Amino acid sequence: MAENTTITQSKETKDLLILLAQTQKKCGFLSEETLANLARTLDMSLSDVYGVATFYSFLSTKPLGRHVIRVCKSLPCHYKDAAVIIESLEKTLGIKTGETTPDGRFSLELTNCIGACDKAPAILINDDVHGDLTVDRIPQILQAYK
Amino acid sequence: MAKEIEVTLNDNKVTGAEGMTILDLARAKGIDIPTLCYVEDLLPTGACRLCVVEVEGSRTLVASCHTPIAPGMVIQTHSPRVIEARRQIVELMLASHPDTCLVCDKANICELRKIAADLDIGLPRFRTRKHYFAIEDVSPYLVRDMSKCVLCRRCIRGCNEIAKKNVLGMAYRGFDSKVVVDCDEAINTEACRDCDVCVSLCPVGALSKPRKVEEKRRGKVQVIKG
Amino acid sequence: MPEKRIVLRNCGVIDPRDMSSYLAHDGFKGLEKALSLTPEQVIEEVKTSGLRGRGGAGFPAGMKWELTRKSPGDEKYLICNADEGEVGTFKDRYILQNDPFSLVEAIAIAGYAIGAKKGFIYLRAEYHYLRPMLANAIDQARAKGFLSHMDIEIRMGAGAYVCGEESALMESIEGKRGEVRYRPPFPPTKGLFGKPTVINNVETLMNIPAIMLNGARWFNQIGTERSKGTKVFSVAGDVPRPGVYEMVLGSKLRELVQDLAGATDIKAIQIGGATGRLIPESMLDTPLAFENLLGAGAITVFNSHRDIIDIVYRTMEFLAEESCGKCVPCRQGTEVMVETLERFMHGEGEERDVKVLQELSSTMMLTSLCGLGQAAPNPVIDSLQYFKDAYESRIKARGEVKV
Numbered sequence: 001m002a003e004n005t006t007i008t009q010s011k012e013t014k015d016l017l018i019l020l021a022q023t024q025k026k027c028g029f030l031s032e033e034t035l036a037n038l039a040r041t042l043d044m045s046l047s048d049v050y051g052v053a054t055f056y057s058f059l060s061t062k063p064l065g066r067h068v069i070r071v072c073k074s075l076p077c078h079y080k081d082a083a084v085i086i087e088s089l090e091k092t093l094g095i096k097t098g099e100t101t102p103d104g105r106f107s108l109e110l111t112n113c114i115g116a117c118d119k120a121p122a123i124l125i126n127d128d129v130h131g132d133l134t135v136d137r138i139p140q141i142l143q144a145y146k
Numbered sequence: 147m148a149k150e151i152e153v154t155l156n157d158n159k160v161t162g163a164e165g166m167t168i169l170d171l172a173r174a175k176g177i178d179i180p181t182l183c184y185v186e187d188l189l190p191t192g193a194c195r196l197c198v199v200e201v202e203g204s205r206t207l208v209a210s211c212h213t214p215i216a217p218g219m220v221i222q223t224h225s226p227r228v229i230e231a232r233r234q235i236v237e238l239m240l241a242s243h244p245d246t247c248l249v250c251d252k253a254n255i256c257e258l259r260k261i262a263a264d265l266d267i268g269l270p271r272f273r274t275r276k277h278y279f280a281i282e283d284v285s286p287y288l289v290r291d292m293s294k295c296v297l298c299r300r301c302i303r304g305c306n307e308i309a310k311k312n313v314l315g316m317a318y319r320g321f322d323s324k325v326v327v328d329c330d331e332a333i334n335t336e337a338c339r340d341c342d343v344c345v346s347l348c349p350v351g352a353l354s355k356p357r358k359v360e361e362k363r364r365g366k367v368q369v370i371k372g
Numbered sequence: 373m374p375e376k377r378i379v380l381r382n383c384g385v386i387d388p389r390d391m392s393s394y395l396a397h398d399g400f401k402g403l404e405k406a407l408s409l410t411p412e413q414v415i416e417e418v419k420t421s422g423l424r425g426r427g428g429a430g431f432p433a434g435m436k437w438e439l440t441r442k443s444p445g446d447e448k449y450l451i452c453n454a455d456e457g458e459v460g461t462f463k464d465r466y467i468l469q470n471d472p473f474s475l476v477e478a479i480a481i482a483g484y485a486i487g488a489k490k491g492f493i494y495l496r497a498e499y500h501y502l503r504p505m506l507a508n509a510i511d512q513a514r515a516k517g518f519l520s521h522m523d524i525e526i527r528m529g530a531g532a533y534v535c536g537e538e539s540a541l542m543e544s545i546e547g548k549r550g551e552v553r554y555r556p557p558f559p560p561t562k563g564l565f566g567k568p569t570v571i572n573n574v575e576t577l578m579n580i581p582a583i584m585l586n587g588a589r590w591f592n593q594i595g596t597e598r599s600k601g602t603k604v605f606s607v608a609g610d611v612p613r614p615g616v617y618e619m620v621l622g623s624k625l626r627e628l629v630q631d632l633a634g635a636t637d638i639k640a641i642q643i644g645g646a647t648g649r650l651i652p653e654s655m656l657d658t659p660l661a662f663e664n665l666l667g668a669g670a671i672t673v674f675n676s677h678r679d680i681i682d683i684v685y686r687t688m689e690f691l692a693e694e695s696c697g698k699c700v701p702c703r704q705g706t707e708v709m710v711e712t713l714e715r716f717m718h719g720e721g722e723e724r725d726v727k728v729l730q731e732l733s734s735t736m737m738l739t740s741l742c743g744l745g746q747a748a749p750n751p752v753i754d755s756l757q758y759f760k761d762a763y764e765s766r767i768k769a770r771g772e773v774k775v
C-alpha cells in the first residue's frame with residue numbers, strides 16, 4: 001500500500017553524491033577500485049554506487065584529462081556556430097569529442113546548455129565559463145590550462 | 147480499523163479502507179487493471195505506467211498501483227483514453243524489444259506477450275534503437291539477456307526486499323539505463339546463489355535458468371507428408 | 373507595460389561580495405519585518421501577495437508554505453532550486469551573480485515561516501563558479517546573526533537536467549540517482565529525507581524580501597488578475613541584445629523580444645526552453661502571464677534561416693539525453709520521437725509518421741511520471757500546429773526512385 005512507501009522508493013545512500021564528487025576532483029575519475037572502496041565505507045552495494053556514478057554526466061568512470069573542456073551544443077550556442085568551435089578545438093587538440101589528449105592534459109566533451117546563452121557560443125573548462133568564443137581566441141584560452 | 151473511504155469506480159459507488167491504492171480497490175472489486183512493474187509483495191515504483199486510470203479532475207492519467215484512494219474520487223479504469231494509453235505503452239516497450247520470441251525460453255509465460263495480446267496490439271508503429279547486450283551465461287545459477295529487459299525493476303526490488311542480497315542496481319540514465327551487477331559485470335558473484343527470486347520475478351526473458359547440459363533439447367525431425 | 377525591477381532591484385546596484393553595501397540598500401529589513409510577525413502572519417502576507425512559483429509550474433508560494441507549516445513534525449526543510457537547466461535560461465545565474473544576499477535573506481524568511489531549521493541551495497554543477505560568492509553571502513549573514521534560527525547549506529548537482537524536477541532534486545540531495553519519485557505524497561507532506569519540505573525556485577524566493585518590506589498589497593497591485601508581480605526573462609538566440617530582462621507580468625512578448633532585445637527577423641520563438649512552447653511570429657502580441665504563456669523565463673528567438681525540424685529534433689535529442697529513464701513513456705517515447713524526427717531531417721518522413729507523433733504526444737503527456745515526459749511532446753505538438761509545412765516538405769514521395 002502507498003502509505004509509508006515514499007522514503008523507501010529508493011535506498012538510503014547517505015552522502016554518496018558528495019563523496020563521489022570529491023573523489024572525482026581528487027583522482028580525476030572514478031575507478032572501479034575507488035567505487036568499491038566507497039561502497040565498503042558506506043556499507044552499500046557496489047551496484048548502487050556504480051548506479052549513482054553513471055547517472056550524472058559530470059561524474060566519469062573513465063580516466064579524464066587534467067582539464068575537461070565541455071562545449072555547449074544546445075540550440076542558442078548551436079546557432080552561434082558551436083560546430084565551428086568544436087571543429088577548431090578538435091583540430092587544435094588533435095582529438096575527437098569524447099577523447100583525451102595523449103599527454104593527459106585535456107578531455108573534450110559536448111554538453112547541454114550551461115546557462116551562458118547570452119554569451120553564446122560558450123564552453124566550460126573545468127569550472128570556468130568562456131563565452132562569446134571565437135576560433136582565434138581558443139589557443140590563448142587553452143594556454144592558461146597547463 | 148482503518149477509515150472507510152467512498153469513491154466512484156466505473157460509475158459504481160464503492161468503499162475501501164484508507165491507505166488502499168486504486169489498484170487494491172479495483173482488484174478487490176474484481177476489476178482487472180493490467181500491471182507490469184507492480185508486484186504485490188514488492189514496494190511500488192511507478193515505472194511502467196501500464197496501470198494508469200482516469201481520475202476526474204486530474205490533468206494526467208494516474209497510475210493506480212501507487213495512488214491511494216481519496217474521498218470522492220471518480221475513477222474510470224477502462225475508458226477509451228486509458229485503453230489507448232496502455233496500448234501505446236506496450237507498443238513503446240516492444241519498440242526496443244528484440245524479436246526473438248520464437249526461441250525465447252519464457253515465450254509461453256512472458257507477461258509482456260500476454261499483455262500485448264490482451265490489449266490487442268497490432269503491427270509495430272514505433273521504432274527506436276535496439277539494445278544489444280551480450281548474453282551473460284557465466285553464472286551457474288542464472289542467465290541474463292539484458293536486451294530483453296523492460297526495466298520494470300522487479301529483479302532489483304526482489305533482490306533487495308525479499309532475498310536481501312542487494313546484488314543488482316540500476317545504472318546509467320534514460321534510454322541507456324540498465325540493471326547492473328557491480329560495475330556492470332556479467333553476473334557471477336559470490337553474493338548471487340540459486341535463490342531464484344529475480345528469475346521468478348522477471349516478467350520477460352531477460353532472466354532465466356541455465357539449461358542443464360543433459361537437458362539439451364534436440365530439434366525433432368519434421369516429416370512433411372506429400 | 374514597462375520593465376520593472378523587483379527581483380533585480382539590487383543587481384548592478386550593490387556589491388555582491390560586500391554585506392555592508394547590501395545593508396545600505398534595505399538589506400535584511402524584510403527579515404526584520406518578518407521576525408516581528410508570527411510565522412502564520414508571514415505566510416498570510418505571501419498568500420495575499422498572490423506570488424506564484426517562477427520555476428515553471430506556477431504553484432502559489434504561500435499555499436505551499438502553509439501546507440508545509442501545517443504538516444506534523446519538527447524537522448522541516450527549505451530547498452532553493454538553483455538547478456536552472458532549461459535550455460536558454462540564465463536568469464537565476466544572473467541573480468546569483470549580482471545579488472546573493474537577497475536570496476539568503478529570502479531563505480531566512482521562508483525558513484522562519486515554515487519552521488525549517490535547515491535550508492539547502494541546490495546549485496547545478498555548471499554553476500560551480502558561483503559557489504564561492506554564494507557561500508560568502510551565507511557566511512556573512514551567519515556572522516551578522518541573521519541565520520540564528522536556521523542554517524543554509526549549498527549542495528552541488530553533478531550534471532543532470534532532470535534534477536531540477538523537485539522530486540529528482542530531493543533524491544539527489546539524498547545522495548542518490550536523480551530519478552523522479554511518484555506522487556502523492558507531495559513534498560509538503562513527505563519531501564527531503566521523508567520530512568515536510570518546501571522547494572522554491574531562486575526567482576520565487578527573490579520576491580519575498582520586497583513583499584515583506586513593501587507589503588502584500590503593494591505586490592498584489594502589480595501584474596494581471598492571476599499573475600502578480602514581475603517575471604525575469606533570459607532572452608537568447610537571434611537577437612542583437614541577449615540578456616536578462618524583468619517585466620511586469622502581462623507585458624506583451626513583442627515588447628520583450630523586439631523592443632528590449634531588439635529582434636527584427638523572427639520565424640519562431642521558444643518560450644520556456646526545451647519543454648516549453650514553440651510559437652510563430654504572429655503570436656508576438658500574447659501577454660506573458662501564467663494564464664497565457666510563461667514557463668521558467670527562457671526565451672529563444674529563431675530567425676528565418678533556422679529550420680523548424682532541426683530545432684524540434686535538437687530539442688527532442690536534449691530531452692531524450694536528459695530523461696531519467698525511470699518511466700516507459702518518457703524513456704521510450706523521447707527515443708521514438710528522436711528516431712522519427714531524424715528521418716524527417718533527412719527528408720525521409722512518412723505521411724503516417726505525423727499521425728504517430730500526434731498520438732504518441734498525447735500518451736506521453738497523459739502517462740509520464742514527471743513534468744519532463746509530460747512536457748516533452750510540446751515542441752512536436754506546437755511545430756505540427758504552427759509549422760506543419762516544415763514536416764510536409766520533408767515527407768518522402770512514395771515510389772520515388774533515386775537514380
Ligand SMILES: Cc1cc2nc3c(=O)[nH]c(=O)nc-3n(C[C@H](O)[C@H](O)[C@H](O)COP(=O)(O)O)c2cc1C
Nearest residue numbers: 425426427453455456457536537538572573576743
Ligand atoms: C524536468 C524538469 C526540470 C525542472 N527544472 C527546474 C529548474 O531548473 N529550476 C526550478 O526552479 N524549477 C525546475 N523545475 C520545476 C520544479 O519541479 C519545481 O516545480 C519548482 O522548483 C518549484 O518552485 P516554484 O514553486 O518556486 O516555482 C523543473 C521541473 C521539471 C519537470
Ligand code: SF4
Nearest residue numbers: 696697699702742745
Ligand atoms: S517523465 Fe522522464 S524524467 Fe520524468 S520520471 Fe519519467 S523517465 Fe524520468
Ligand code: FES
Nearest residue numbers: 072077113116117
Ligand atoms: S545554449 Fe549554450 S549556454 Fe545555453
Ligand code: FES
Nearest residue numbers: 183194195197211
Ligand atoms: S504497474 Fe503501476 S506503474 Fe507499473
